[in-house]
Amino acid sequence: MKILKVPESTIVRLSMYSRYLTKKYRIGIKQISSDDIAEGVGVKSPVVRKDLAYFGEFGIRGVGYNTLSLNNNILKILNLDLEWNIALVGLGSLGRALASYEGFIKRKLIIKNIFDNDPKKVGTKINGIEVLSTECMENEIWKNRISIGIISTPAFAAQETANSFVKAKVKAILNFAPIALNVPSYIEIRNVDLSVNLEVMSFNMSYK
Amino acid sequence: MKILKVPESTIVRLSMYSRYLTKKYRIGIKQISSDDIAEGVGVKSPVVRKDLAYFGEFGIRGVGYNTLSLNNNILKILNLDLEWNIALVGLGSLGRALASYEGFIKRKLIIKNIFDNDPKKVGTKINGIEVLSTECMENEIWKNRISIGIISTPAFAAQETANSFVKAKVKAILNFAPIALNVPSYIEIRNVDLSVNLEVMSFNMSYK
C-alpha cells in the first residue's frame, strides 16, 4: 500500500466513516454510496471519495461500496484490525470515565493497565483491572507490551507521567491534561483539551 | 472590533495562549514575548503574532506583551469575560467527569443543570447540583438562561437530547456521543469523539 502525504483530516474522517459503516452494517445495510456515508458523518460526498482514493479503489462505479468490505479496508488502513494495548495514568473522575469507555473497546483499543499514585486507589479494581502504583509503571508497561499511554492526571503531574511513558518506551501518548508536554519527536503525541471546544463555541456564538 | 474571516485554528490557539498566559501570570511573569508563548503552547512565534493581528495590536515592538492585559484581551475576544451557563445531559461516568471538571469552572464555563432519565440518579447531587429528570429539561433550561448544552448520553439517546436542546433554545451543543446529529444550522454544534484521537495515532504509528 503506497502512502504519500495523506492529510490528517482525511484520517480523522476515515475513522468516522468506519464507525458509520459499522453501524449501518449492523442494521443490515450491505451496500452503500458515498452520498449516504457523507450524509451520515456530515461531509460532502466528493470528500469521501477523495479520502478513499488515497488508499485505493474500494467501490464499483454506478453501484457503490460493499459496506462490510469497505469498513474492513478502512480498519486495515487505520491499523485497527489488531488490538492496541493501552495504559492509563491518573484515576480522577476523567480517568475513571476513560477506563470504562466502551467506545475504546469496540475499536480494539484495550486499556490493560491503570496507574495512580494515591495509596487509597492502588489495589482497587476498575472494570476488572487492578489499579497499580505509578512506581510499577515502567516494568508493567514493558511487560504488557503497551504501545499507547493515556494521561489523565492533574496538569502538574502530566510532564512527569509523560517522562515515565517515554522511559517505558510507549510509542504514543494521548494527553488530557491541559498543558503542553515535552517529549522526544519520535513519540506520537496528541492533546485533548475538553474546554477548548466550549471556548471556540463561545467565540462563534458571539460573532456569527 | 472588526472581525473578518478568522480561521478556526486561530481561535483554538487563542484559547491555548490564554491558558498559558494565565499560568505564567500566576507565577509572576508580567512581561512575555511571542517566542515564549509559542514555545509554551507548541507553535512558532509568527503564528502567535498573526493570530493576534486578526484582532488588534496588543504588544510593544522591541519589548513584548503585558501578560495580564494580553490575557484579558484574549478572554474578551473569546467572550470568556462573562460566565456561560451550561446544561449537561447524561450522567454516565463521562457525564460525571464533565460535571466536576475543574477546567470548565476556571474558564467561566458553569454547569448549572444536570439531567438524566434514570430515576435512581434523579434527585441525587453532583458537585452541589441536583440531578433532574430529562422531562424538566425545556423549562429548566429556559429558566436558567442556559446557552450551551452538553450531550454525554449513549449514542442512541443523543439525537433526542439534541432535539430537546433545540426546543429549549440553547445556542450551542457540545456532543460527546459518537454519532452525527441533525440540528438546525443556526445552532453551533461541535463533536468530541474520544476514540478518534487514538485511531489517528494508530495510523500514524504504523506509517511514520
Add this chain to the structure above:
DNA sequence: TAGATTGTTAATCGATTAACAATC
C-alpha cells in the same frame, strides 16, 4: 544608537470544491 521584538506583507504550501470522464 543598537538590539530586540512586534506587526504585516508576500510566497508557499496544502486542503477542499467543482466538474466530469470512466464505467458498472
Add this chain to the structure above:
DNA sequence: TAGATTGTTAATCGATTAACAATC
C-alpha cells in the same frame, strides 16, 4: 442502452511560513 455512482483532474480557496519593515 440509460441511469447511477465512482475515481480523478483542475480550479479555488484558505492557512501557514518566511521575510522584513516598523518601532520601542
